[in-house]
Amino acid sequence: MxxxxxxxxxxxxxxxxxxxxxxxxxxxxxxxxxxxxxxxxxxxxxxxxxxxxxxxxxxxxxxxxxxxxxxxxxxxxxxxxxxxxxxxxxxxxxxxxxxxxxxxxxxxxxxxxxxxxxxxxxxxxxxxxxxxxxxxxxxxxxxxxxxxxIEPLAVATWALDRGAPVAGRRVLVTGAGPIGLLVLQAARAHGAAEVVVTDLSPERLRAAAALGATTGEGPFDVAFDCSGAPPAIRSAASALAPGGTLVLVGVPGEPEPAFPLQLVQRYEFDIRGCFRYGPGAFATAIAWAADGRVDxxxxxxxxxxxxxxxxxxxxxxxxxxxxxxxxxx
Ligand SMILES: [Zn+2]
Ligand SMILES: [Zn+2]
Structure with a gap:
Protein backbone atom coordinates (compact mmCIF):
# COMPACT_ATOMS: atom_id res chain seq x y z
CA MET A 1 0.00 0.00 0.00
CA ILE A 150 -7.44 31.02 6.42
CA GLU A 151 -8.65 28.42 8.97
CA PRO A 152 -8.11 30.59 12.07
CA LEU A 153 -9.48 33.58 10.14
CA ALA A 154 -12.63 31.51 9.47
CA VAL A 155 -12.93 31.08 13.27
CA ALA A 156 -12.80 34.87 13.59
CA THR A 157 -15.31 35.62 10.82
CA TRP A 158 -17.68 33.05 12.37
CA ALA A 159 -17.24 34.68 15.79
CA LEU A 160 -18.25 37.99 14.21
CA ASP A 161 -21.37 36.32 12.80
CA ARG A 162 -22.21 35.04 16.28
CA GLY A 163 -21.67 38.47 17.82
CA ALA A 164 -23.42 40.46 15.07
CA PRO A 165 -24.03 43.29 14.71
CA VAL A 166 -20.78 45.05 15.64
CA ALA A 167 -20.92 48.04 13.24
CA GLY A 168 -20.77 51.26 15.23
CA ARG A 169 -20.54 49.40 18.54
CA ARG A 170 -17.88 49.24 21.26
CA VAL A 171 -16.18 45.86 21.22
CA LEU A 172 -14.03 44.08 23.81
CA VAL A 173 -11.71 41.18 22.91
CA THR A 174 -10.23 39.26 25.86
CA GLY A 175 -7.14 37.27 24.83
CA ALA A 176 -4.67 38.52 22.21
CA GLY A 177 -3.46 35.22 20.77
CA PRO A 178 -3.83 34.63 17.02
CA ILE A 179 -7.63 34.19 17.25
CA GLY A 180 -8.07 37.32 19.38
CA LEU A 181 -5.91 39.33 16.95
CA LEU A 182 -7.98 38.05 14.02
CA VAL A 183 -11.26 38.85 15.80
CA LEU A 184 -9.87 42.33 16.46
CA GLN A 185 -9.13 42.83 12.76
CA ALA A 186 -12.44 41.30 11.67
CA ALA A 187 -14.39 43.54 14.09
CA ARG A 188 -12.63 46.63 12.76
CA ALA A 189 -13.30 45.50 9.18
CA HIS A 190 -16.98 45.16 10.18
CA GLY A 191 -17.05 48.79 11.27
CA ALA A 192 -16.81 48.48 15.06
CA ALA A 193 -16.60 51.95 16.65
CA GLU A 194 -13.72 50.81 18.84
CA VAL A 195 -12.03 47.53 19.76
CA VAL A 196 -10.35 47.22 23.15
CA VAL A 197 -8.11 44.17 23.63
CA THR A 198 -6.94 42.73 26.97
CA ASP A 199 -4.24 40.15 27.64
CA LEU A 200 -1.71 39.41 30.38
CA SER A 201 1.22 39.46 27.92
CA PRO A 202 2.75 42.87 27.08
CA GLU A 203 4.12 41.46 23.77
CA ARG A 204 0.64 40.40 22.71
CA LEU A 205 -0.84 43.75 23.71
CA ARG A 206 1.79 45.45 21.56
CA ALA A 207 0.78 43.22 18.62
CA ALA A 208 -2.88 44.15 19.23
CA ALA A 209 -2.08 47.88 19.36
CA ALA A 210 -0.18 47.60 16.07
CA LEU A 211 -3.34 46.11 14.53
CA GLY A 212 -5.56 48.95 15.74
CA ALA A 213 -6.67 47.95 19.23
CA THR A 214 -7.27 50.78 21.69
CA THR A 215 -7.20 50.79 25.47
CA GLY A 216 -10.25 51.86 27.42
CA GLU A 217 -12.89 50.98 29.95
CA GLY A 218 -16.33 49.44 29.53
CA PRO A 219 -19.18 49.30 29.08
CA PHE A 220 -18.96 47.32 25.83
CA ASP A 221 -21.81 46.35 23.53
CA VAL A 222 -20.18 43.12 22.39
CA ALA A 223 -17.39 41.10 24.03
CA PHE A 224 -15.52 38.18 22.47
CA ASP A 225 -13.64 35.96 24.89
CA CYS A 226 -10.73 34.46 22.96
CA SER A 227 -8.79 33.36 26.05
CA GLY A 228 -10.91 30.67 27.68
CA ALA A 229 -9.55 31.95 31.01
CA PRO A 230 -12.41 32.02 33.56
CA PRO A 231 -11.27 35.34 35.14
CA ALA A 232 -11.22 36.96 31.68
CA ILE A 233 -14.69 35.57 30.88
CA ARG A 234 -16.01 36.98 34.18
CA SER A 235 -14.45 40.40 33.61
CA ALA A 236 -15.84 40.48 30.05
CA ALA A 237 -19.33 39.70 31.38
CA SER A 238 -19.01 42.39 34.05
CA ALA A 239 -17.92 44.99 31.46
CA LEU A 240 -20.98 44.54 29.21
CA ALA A 241 -23.43 47.37 28.61
CA PRO A 242 -27.09 46.61 29.41
CA GLY A 243 -28.42 44.32 26.66
CA GLY A 244 -24.86 43.42 25.65
CA THR A 245 -23.61 40.23 24.04
CA LEU A 246 -20.79 37.92 25.15
CA VAL A 247 -19.43 35.45 22.60
CA LEU A 248 -17.43 32.51 23.97
CA VAL A 249 -14.80 31.77 21.33
CA GLY A 250 -12.06 30.25 23.53
CA VAL A 251 -12.64 26.89 25.20
CA PRO A 252 -13.37 27.72 28.88
CA GLY A 253 -10.55 26.39 31.02
CA GLU A 254 -13.04 25.01 33.58
CA PRO A 255 -16.24 23.11 32.82
CA GLU A 256 -18.33 25.22 35.23
CA PRO A 257 -16.57 28.53 35.96
CA ALA A 258 -18.22 30.93 38.40
CA PHE A 259 -20.17 33.48 36.38
CA PRO A 260 -22.19 36.64 37.24
CA LEU A 261 -25.60 35.17 36.36
CA GLN A 262 -27.47 37.89 38.30
CA LEU A 263 -26.01 40.48 35.90
CA VAL A 264 -27.03 38.32 32.93
CA GLN A 265 -30.61 38.22 34.23
CA ARG A 266 -30.80 41.86 35.33
CA TYR A 267 -29.34 43.37 32.15
CA GLU A 268 -30.57 40.84 29.58
CA PHE A 269 -27.12 39.88 28.39
CA ASP A 270 -26.91 37.39 25.52
CA ILE A 271 -24.28 34.69 26.01
CA ARG A 272 -23.48 32.93 22.74
CA GLY A 273 -21.31 29.90 22.12
CA CYS A 274 -19.04 29.82 19.11
CA PHE A 275 -17.59 26.54 17.86
CA ARG A 276 -15.16 26.49 14.91
CA TYR A 277 -17.07 27.83 11.88
CA GLY A 278 -20.37 27.34 10.18
CA PRO A 279 -21.52 27.66 6.57
CA GLY A 280 -19.91 30.47 4.59
CA ALA A 281 -17.14 31.25 7.07
CA PHE A 282 -14.30 29.99 4.84
CA ALA A 283 -15.59 31.92 1.81
CA THR A 284 -15.75 35.10 3.92
CA ALA A 285 -12.27 34.48 5.34
CA ILE A 286 -10.80 33.97 1.86
CA ALA A 287 -12.50 37.13 0.54
CA TRP A 288 -11.17 39.20 3.46
CA ALA A 289 -7.64 37.86 3.14
CA ALA A 290 -7.76 38.43 -0.64
CA ASP A 291 -8.86 42.08 -0.46
CA GLY A 292 -6.42 42.94 2.33
CA ARG A 293 -9.09 43.80 4.89
CA VAL A 294 -7.26 41.49 7.28
CA ASP A 295 -3.47 41.34 7.60
ZN1 LIG B 1 -6.79 25.94 15.21
ZN1 LIG C 1 -24.28 15.80 11.91
Missing amino acids: TQDKAVLLHGARDLRAGRVPRGEAGPGQVRVAVRGVGLCGSDLHYFADGRNGTNVVRAPTVLGHEGFGVITETGPGVPGDRLGERVAIEPAAPCLRCAACLSGRYNVCPNHTCLGSPPTHGLLRESALVPAQFAHPLPDSVPDEVASL LAALVTSRFSLDETAAALEAALTDRSQLKVVIDL
Whole structure:
Protein backbone atom coordinates (compact mmCIF):
# COMPACT_ATOMS: atom_id res chain seq x y z
CA MET A 1 0.00 0.00 0.00
CA THR A 2 1.31 3.46 -0.86
CA GLN A 3 2.03 5.61 2.11
CA ASP A 4 2.61 9.29 2.80
CA LYS A 5 5.39 10.78 4.87
CA ALA A 6 4.01 12.24 8.10
CA VAL A 7 4.89 13.22 11.66
CA LEU A 8 2.94 11.37 14.33
CA LEU A 9 2.39 12.18 17.98
CA HIS A 10 2.81 9.02 20.08
CA GLY A 11 2.28 10.69 23.45
CA ALA A 12 3.33 13.79 25.39
CA ARG A 13 6.45 15.32 23.75
CA ASP A 14 6.91 12.13 21.71
CA LEU A 15 6.73 13.16 18.06
CA ARG A 16 8.19 10.82 15.42
CA ALA A 17 8.56 10.78 11.65
CA GLY A 18 6.45 8.01 10.15
CA ARG A 19 4.16 7.01 7.34
CA VAL A 20 0.39 6.85 7.00
CA PRO A 21 -1.75 5.12 4.34
CA ARG A 22 -2.57 7.35 1.36
CA GLY A 23 -5.90 5.76 0.47
CA GLU A 24 -7.80 6.73 -2.66
CA ALA A 25 -10.15 9.63 -3.29
CA GLY A 26 -13.66 8.20 -2.77
CA PRO A 27 -16.95 9.61 -4.11
CA GLY A 28 -17.10 13.36 -3.54
CA GLN A 29 -13.54 13.50 -2.21
CA VAL A 30 -10.37 15.20 -3.38
CA ARG A 31 -6.75 14.58 -2.45
CA VAL A 32 -4.92 17.70 -1.36
CA ALA A 33 -1.11 17.69 -1.45
CA VAL A 34 -0.45 19.66 1.74
CA ARG A 35 1.79 22.72 1.28
CA GLY A 36 1.56 24.53 4.63
CA VAL A 37 0.15 23.96 8.12
CA GLY A 38 -0.20 26.50 10.94
CA LEU A 39 0.22 25.28 14.51
CA CYS A 40 -2.69 25.93 16.85
CA GLY A 41 -3.18 25.98 20.62
CA SER A 42 -4.84 22.56 20.47
CA ASP A 43 -1.77 21.08 18.70
CA LEU A 44 0.35 22.54 21.51
CA HIS A 45 -1.87 20.94 24.18
CA TYR A 46 -1.66 17.52 22.52
CA PHE A 47 2.11 17.85 22.13
CA ALA A 48 2.78 19.11 25.67
CA ASP A 49 0.35 16.90 27.60
CA GLY A 50 -0.74 14.10 25.25
CA ARG A 51 -4.28 15.44 25.65
CA ASN A 52 -6.50 18.45 25.01
CA GLY A 53 -9.28 18.74 27.57
CA THR A 54 -10.95 15.34 27.73
CA ASN A 55 -9.53 14.08 24.42
CA VAL A 56 -6.45 11.90 24.99
CA VAL A 57 -3.91 10.63 22.42
CA ARG A 58 -4.37 6.82 22.58
CA ALA A 59 -2.79 5.88 19.24
CA PRO A 60 -0.13 7.64 17.13
CA THR A 61 -1.89 10.58 15.47
CA VAL A 62 -0.93 13.17 12.84
CA LEU A 63 -1.60 16.66 14.26
CA GLY A 64 -2.48 19.85 12.37
CA HIS A 65 -5.81 21.23 11.15
CA GLU A 66 -4.87 24.64 9.73
CA GLY A 67 -3.70 23.87 6.22
CA PHE A 68 -3.75 24.51 2.52
CA GLY A 69 -2.46 22.71 -0.54
CA VAL A 70 -3.11 21.72 -4.13
CA ILE A 71 -5.71 19.23 -5.41
CA THR A 72 -3.87 16.29 -7.03
CA GLU A 73 -6.67 13.72 -7.34
CA THR A 74 -10.45 13.93 -7.72
CA GLY A 75 -12.83 11.17 -6.67
CA PRO A 76 -15.98 10.06 -8.53
CA GLY A 77 -18.50 12.88 -8.88
CA VAL A 78 -15.94 15.69 -8.51
CA PRO A 79 -15.30 17.80 -11.63
CA GLY A 80 -11.86 16.90 -13.04
CA ASP A 81 -11.13 20.57 -13.70
CA ARG A 82 -10.50 21.02 -9.98
CA LEU A 83 -7.14 19.25 -10.44
CA GLY A 84 -4.31 21.68 -9.73
CA GLU A 85 -6.53 24.07 -7.74
CA ARG A 86 -4.93 25.73 -4.68
CA VAL A 87 -7.29 25.28 -1.75
CA ALA A 88 -7.72 26.07 1.93
CA ILE A 89 -8.83 22.98 3.83
CA GLU A 90 -11.87 23.17 6.10
CA PRO A 91 -10.87 20.41 8.55
CA ALA A 92 -14.24 19.72 10.18
CA ALA A 93 -15.88 16.41 9.39
CA PRO A 94 -19.60 16.65 10.27
CA CYS A 95 -21.86 13.61 9.69
CA LEU A 96 -24.15 15.57 7.28
CA ARG A 97 -27.05 13.32 8.36
CA CYS A 98 -28.18 14.52 11.81
CA ALA A 99 -30.77 17.23 12.51
CA ALA A 100 -28.07 19.85 13.20
CA CYS A 101 -26.29 19.09 9.92
CA LEU A 102 -29.54 18.99 7.93
CA SER A 103 -30.56 22.38 9.35
CA GLY A 104 -27.26 23.82 8.07
CA ARG A 105 -25.57 24.12 11.48
CA TYR A 106 -22.99 21.47 10.71
CA ASN A 107 -20.41 22.87 13.16
CA VAL A 108 -22.61 21.84 16.10
CA CYS A 109 -23.03 18.27 14.75
CA PRO A 110 -22.76 15.96 17.79
CA ASN A 111 -21.11 13.27 15.61
CA HIS A 112 -18.56 15.71 14.26
CA THR A 113 -14.84 14.93 14.13
CA CYS A 114 -12.00 17.15 12.99
CA LEU A 115 -8.74 16.47 11.17
CA GLY A 116 -5.91 16.47 13.72
CA SER A 117 -8.24 15.72 16.64
CA PRO A 118 -7.10 12.27 17.87
CA PRO A 119 -7.82 9.62 16.69
CA THR A 120 -8.47 11.41 13.34
CA HIS A 121 -5.23 12.15 11.48
CA GLY A 122 -4.50 15.80 10.70
CA LEU A 123 -2.55 17.62 8.02
CA LEU A 124 1.13 17.31 8.98
CA ARG A 125 1.59 14.75 6.17
CA GLU A 126 2.16 14.77 2.43
CA SER A 127 -1.50 14.58 1.45
CA ALA A 128 -5.00 14.31 2.86
CA LEU A 129 -8.37 13.23 1.47
CA VAL A 130 -11.15 15.73 2.14
CA PRO A 131 -14.74 16.26 0.93
CA ALA A 132 -14.59 18.41 -2.23
CA GLN A 133 -16.91 21.03 -0.67
CA PHE A 134 -14.43 21.49 2.20
CA ALA A 135 -11.56 22.28 -0.19
CA HIS A 136 -12.07 26.02 -0.73
CA PRO A 137 -10.43 27.60 -3.82
CA LEU A 138 -7.80 30.23 -3.05
CA PRO A 139 -7.28 33.24 -5.35
CA ASP A 140 -3.71 34.22 -6.30
CA SER A 141 -4.04 37.27 -4.05
CA VAL A 142 -3.77 34.97 -1.01
CA PRO A 143 -0.09 33.96 -1.13
CA ASP A 144 1.24 30.59 0.07
CA GLU A 145 2.96 32.28 3.02
CA VAL A 146 -0.36 33.06 4.73
CA ALA A 147 -2.75 30.53 3.16
CA SER A 148 -2.70 28.25 6.22
CA LEU A 149 -4.12 31.13 8.26
CA ILE A 150 -7.44 31.02 6.42
CA GLU A 151 -8.65 28.42 8.97
CA PRO A 152 -8.11 30.59 12.07
CA LEU A 153 -9.48 33.58 10.14
CA ALA A 154 -12.63 31.51 9.47
CA VAL A 155 -12.93 31.08 13.27
CA ALA A 156 -12.80 34.87 13.59
CA THR A 157 -15.31 35.62 10.82
CA TRP A 158 -17.68 33.05 12.37
CA ALA A 159 -17.24 34.68 15.79
CA LEU A 160 -18.25 37.99 14.21
CA ASP A 161 -21.37 36.32 12.80
CA ARG A 162 -22.21 35.04 16.28
CA GLY A 163 -21.67 38.47 17.82
CA ALA A 164 -23.42 40.46 15.07
CA PRO A 165 -24.03 43.29 14.71
CA VAL A 166 -20.78 45.05 15.64
CA ALA A 167 -20.92 48.04 13.24
CA GLY A 168 -20.77 51.26 15.23
CA ARG A 169 -20.54 49.40 18.54
CA ARG A 170 -17.88 49.24 21.26
CA VAL A 171 -16.18 45.86 21.22
CA LEU A 172 -14.03 44.08 23.81
CA VAL A 173 -11.71 41.18 22.91
CA THR A 174 -10.23 39.26 25.86
CA GLY A 175 -7.14 37.27 24.83
CA ALA A 176 -4.67 38.52 22.21
CA GLY A 177 -3.46 35.22 20.77
CA PRO A 178 -3.83 34.63 17.02
CA ILE A 179 -7.63 34.19 17.25
CA GLY A 180 -8.07 37.32 19.38
CA LEU A 181 -5.91 39.33 16.95
CA LEU A 182 -7.98 38.05 14.02
CA VAL A 183 -11.26 38.85 15.80
CA LEU A 184 -9.87 42.33 16.46
CA GLN A 185 -9.13 42.83 12.76
CA ALA A 186 -12.44 41.30 11.67
CA ALA A 187 -14.39 43.54 14.09
CA ARG A 188 -12.63 46.63 12.76
CA ALA A 189 -13.30 45.50 9.18
CA HIS A 190 -16.98 45.16 10.18
CA GLY A 191 -17.05 48.79 11.27
CA ALA A 192 -16.81 48.48 15.06
CA ALA A 193 -16.60 51.95 16.65
CA GLU A 194 -13.72 50.81 18.84
CA VAL A 195 -12.03 47.53 19.76
CA VAL A 196 -10.35 47.22 23.15
CA VAL A 197 -8.11 44.17 23.63
CA THR A 198 -6.94 42.73 26.97
CA ASP A 199 -4.24 40.15 27.64
CA LEU A 200 -1.71 39.41 30.38
CA SER A 201 1.22 39.46 27.92
CA PRO A 202 2.75 42.87 27.08
CA GLU A 203 4.12 41.46 23.77
CA ARG A 204 0.64 40.40 22.71
CA LEU A 205 -0.84 43.75 23.71
CA ARG A 206 1.79 45.45 21.56
CA ALA A 207 0.78 43.22 18.62
CA ALA A 208 -2.88 44.15 19.23
CA ALA A 209 -2.08 47.88 19.36
CA ALA A 210 -0.18 47.60 16.07
CA LEU A 211 -3.34 46.11 14.53
CA GLY A 212 -5.56 48.95 15.74
CA ALA A 213 -6.67 47.95 19.23
CA THR A 214 -7.27 50.78 21.69
CA THR A 215 -7.20 50.79 25.47
CA GLY A 216 -10.25 51.86 27.42
CA GLU A 217 -12.89 50.98 29.95
CA GLY A 218 -16.33 49.44 29.53
CA PRO A 219 -19.18 49.30 29.08
CA PHE A 220 -18.96 47.32 25.83
CA ASP A 221 -21.81 46.35 23.53
CA VAL A 222 -20.18 43.12 22.39
CA ALA A 223 -17.39 41.10 24.03
CA PHE A 224 -15.52 38.18 22.47
CA ASP A 225 -13.64 35.96 24.89
CA CYS A 226 -10.73 34.46 22.96
CA SER A 227 -8.79 33.36 26.05
CA GLY A 228 -10.91 30.67 27.68
CA ALA A 229 -9.55 31.95 31.01
CA PRO A 230 -12.41 32.02 33.56
CA PRO A 231 -11.27 35.34 35.14
CA ALA A 232 -11.22 36.96 31.68
CA ILE A 233 -14.69 35.57 30.88
CA ARG A 234 -16.01 36.98 34.18
CA SER A 235 -14.45 40.40 33.61
CA ALA A 236 -15.84 40.48 30.05
CA ALA A 237 -19.33 39.70 31.38
CA SER A 238 -19.01 42.39 34.05
CA ALA A 239 -17.92 44.99 31.46
CA LEU A 240 -20.98 44.54 29.21
CA ALA A 241 -23.43 47.37 28.61
CA PRO A 242 -27.09 46.61 29.41
CA GLY A 243 -28.42 44.32 26.66
CA GLY A 244 -24.86 43.42 25.65
CA THR A 245 -23.61 40.23 24.04
CA LEU A 246 -20.79 37.92 25.15
CA VAL A 247 -19.43 35.45 22.60
CA LEU A 248 -17.43 32.51 23.97
CA VAL A 249 -14.80 31.77 21.33
CA GLY A 250 -12.06 30.25 23.53
CA VAL A 251 -12.64 26.89 25.20
CA PRO A 252 -13.37 27.72 28.88
CA GLY A 253 -10.55 26.39 31.02
CA GLU A 254 -13.04 25.01 33.58
CA PRO A 255 -16.24 23.11 32.82
CA GLU A 256 -18.33 25.22 35.23
CA PRO A 257 -16.57 28.53 35.96
CA ALA A 258 -18.22 30.93 38.40
CA PHE A 259 -20.17 33.48 36.38
CA PRO A 260 -22.19 36.64 37.24
CA LEU A 261 -25.60 35.17 36.36
CA GLN A 262 -27.47 37.89 38.30
CA LEU A 263 -26.01 40.48 35.90
CA VAL A 264 -27.03 38.32 32.93
CA GLN A 265 -30.61 38.22 34.23
CA ARG A 266 -30.80 41.86 35.33
CA TYR A 267 -29.34 43.37 32.15
CA GLU A 268 -30.57 40.84 29.58
CA PHE A 269 -27.12 39.88 28.39
CA ASP A 270 -26.91 37.39 25.52
CA ILE A 271 -24.28 34.69 26.01
CA ARG A 272 -23.48 32.93 22.74
CA GLY A 273 -21.31 29.90 22.12
CA CYS A 274 -19.04 29.82 19.11
CA PHE A 275 -17.59 26.54 17.86
CA ARG A 276 -15.16 26.49 14.91
CA TYR A 277 -17.07 27.83 11.88
CA GLY A 278 -20.37 27.34 10.18
CA PRO A 279 -21.52 27.66 6.57
CA GLY A 280 -19.91 30.47 4.59
CA ALA A 281 -17.14 31.25 7.07
CA PHE A 282 -14.30 29.99 4.84
CA ALA A 283 -15.59 31.92 1.81
CA THR A 284 -15.75 35.10 3.92
CA ALA A 285 -12.27 34.48 5.34
CA ILE A 286 -10.80 33.97 1.86
CA ALA A 287 -12.50 37.13 0.54
CA TRP A 288 -11.17 39.20 3.46
CA ALA A 289 -7.64 37.86 3.14
CA ALA A 290 -7.76 38.43 -0.64
CA ASP A 291 -8.86 42.08 -0.46
CA GLY A 292 -6.42 42.94 2.33
CA ARG A 293 -9.09 43.80 4.89
CA VAL A 294 -7.26 41.49 7.28
CA ASP A 295 -3.47 41.34 7.60
CA LEU A 296 -2.51 37.69 8.03
CA ALA A 297 1.23 38.15 7.45
CA ALA A 298 1.44 40.23 10.66
CA LEU A 299 0.63 37.09 12.66
CA VAL A 300 3.26 34.73 11.20
CA THR A 301 6.27 34.85 13.53
CA SER A 302 8.28 31.84 12.33
CA ARG A 303 8.41 29.03 9.79
CA PHE A 304 9.84 25.49 9.99
CA SER A 305 10.03 22.43 7.73
CA LEU A 306 8.07 19.20 8.37
CA ASP A 307 11.23 17.53 9.74
CA GLU A 308 11.52 20.36 12.28
CA THR A 309 7.96 20.01 13.60
CA ALA A 310 9.02 19.06 17.16
CA ALA A 311 11.28 22.13 17.35
CA ALA A 312 8.46 24.26 15.96
CA LEU A 313 6.05 22.99 18.64
CA GLU A 314 8.65 23.62 21.38
CA ALA A 315 9.20 27.16 20.09
CA ALA A 316 5.46 27.85 20.01
CA LEU A 317 5.10 26.48 23.55
CA THR A 318 8.00 28.22 25.24
CA ASP A 319 8.40 31.55 23.43
CA ARG A 320 5.53 33.89 24.30
CA SER A 321 6.50 36.27 21.51
CA GLN A 322 5.42 33.62 18.97
CA LEU A 323 2.01 34.20 17.43
CA LYS A 324 1.54 31.82 14.50
CA VAL A 325 4.18 29.22 13.72
CA VAL A 326 3.85 27.72 10.23
CA ILE A 327 5.20 24.40 8.91
CA ASP A 328 6.06 24.53 5.19
CA LEU A 329 5.84 21.20 3.37
ZN1 LIG B 1 -6.79 25.94 15.21
ZN1 LIG C 1 -24.28 15.80 11.91
